[in-house]
Amino acid sequence: MEDRHLIPTKSTSVGPNLHTEVVDPYYRATSQLTSLLASFEANTAADVGCGYAGITEDIAIALPPKATLYAVDTDPEVFPASYKPASCQVIELVQDVYQLELPTQVDAIISRFLLLDLADPLAAVTAMRRWIRPGGRLLLLEPITTTGRIGTRAIASASDEIVDQDIGLRLYDLLAALGAEEITIDAFTPVGLGASLAGRYLGAMTGVDPAPSTFISLPTLVLACGHIQ
Numbered sequence: 001m002e003d004r005h006l007i008p009t010k011s012t013s014v015g016p017n018l019h020t021e022v023v024d025p026y027y028r029a030t031s032q033l034t035s036l037l038a039s040f041e042a043n044t045a046a047d048v049g050c051g052y053a054g055i056t057e058d059i060a061i062a063l064p065p066k067a068t069l070y071a072v073d074t075d076p077e078v079f080p081a082s083y084k085p086a087s088c089q090v091i092e093l094v095q096d097v098y099q100l101e102l103p104t105q106v107d108a109i110i111s112r113f114l115l116l117d118l119a120d121p122l123a124a125v126t127a128m129r130r131w132i133r134p135g136g137r138l139l140l141l142e143p144i145t146t147t148g149r150i151g152t153r154a155i156a157s158a159s160d161e162i163v164d165q166d167i168g169l170r171l172y173d174l175l176a177a178l179g180a181e182e183i184t185i186d187a188f189t190p191v192g193l194g195a196s197l198a199g200r201y202l203g204a205m206t207g208v209d210p211a212p213s214t215f216i217s218l219p220t221l222v223l224a225c226g227h228i229q
C-alpha cells in the first residue's frame, strides 16, 4: 500500500539556515486554515509560537501581497532566513505569548502546537484576544494525542515539554471562555503505514520506529476557529 493512497503529504524546506526538510502530514488542516483566512479576507495576521518548521510560510502564501504577518516566538533561533514563496511582509517578533505586544491589532491570530506546552492556556489565548480587532478571528490547532495509534497501541508523546497532550479537547471551551462567537471545530487524523511519511513523522515524535507494514493513525489535530467581537 503506497503512502499516496492514504496520506498525500507535503514536504517543506524551512530555510537555508536550517537545512532541514520537514514533512507535515497535517497539511489538510493547514489547507482548511488557509481557506478560512481567504474567506475572512485577512490582511493582517499573527502566527504565535510559530516555531522553526511550522505553518508561517503557508499562512504568508495565503495572505494577499499587501498583507502583514507577524511571526512570534520566544526562541530567536526559529526564524528562517526567508519566507521565499510568500509575497506579503513577514515581521518576526521575539516575544512571550503571555506578554504579547503586536504593533497593531490584527484580523486573525493563528497558533498551532503551542497551547499543549503551556501551563496556562487560558491566559495565553486571553493575551492573543487583546490583539485581535473586533470582528477578527482566533484560529487554534492543537492535538488530541491519545487518539493516535501504532497498530492497536495508543500513542503517548515522548516530549517532557508537553503539559496537556490532549489540549485539542479543550479548544472549544477556551474559545467560549473568551466570549468568541460562531465557533467552528474541525478535526484531521492522518493515517498511513509504518514505512509511510505518517509513520516516519510518528517515529520522530515518539522515538518509536514502527514496523513498515504497521498501520499508523496519527493524533487527531483539532482546528478551532472563533469570531472575536
Ligand SMILES: C[S@@+](CC[C@H](N)C(=O)[O-])C[C@H]1O[C@@H](n2cnc3c(N)ncnc32)[C@H](O)[C@@H]1O
Binding pocket: 048, 049, 050, 051, 052, 053, 054, 055, 072, 073, 074, 075, 078, 095, 096, 097, 098, 111, 112, 113, 114, 117
Ligand atoms: C511545538 S513548537 C510549534 C511550532 C509551530 N507552531 C508548528 O506548528 O510546528 C512550539 C513553539 O512555541 C514556542 N513557544 C513556547 N512557549 C512560548 C511562549 N510562552 N510564547 C511564545 N512562543 C512560545 C517554542 O519556542 C516553539 O517554537
